[in-house]
Amino acid sequence: MSEKKQVRVQIDKELADKTEKVLNTVGISTTTAVNIFYRKVASTGKIPFDIDSKKRK
Known part of the structure; x- marks a missing residue:
């Protein structure tokens, strides 16, 4: 089993x-969702969706 790291966000x-x-x-926990996001970023080397670079209001 791999070593775990706790990530805290506000x-x-x-x-x-x-x-x-x-x-x-959809039957998944926040932890699972964050793990899915991290795995996708790590495997593709990019954010898995478009980010609008325009200043948000």
Whole structure:
């Protein structure tokens, strides 16, 4: 088994609540979702979706 590293983030409560609702609907935990994201970034060397570089309002 590989060594684990804890990652802590602060995120807007409303955003977290909405996201957790979606994740619960598809049956995955926040930890699993973050692991999926990290694995995709590591395997492709890029963010797995477009990021709008325009300043957000």
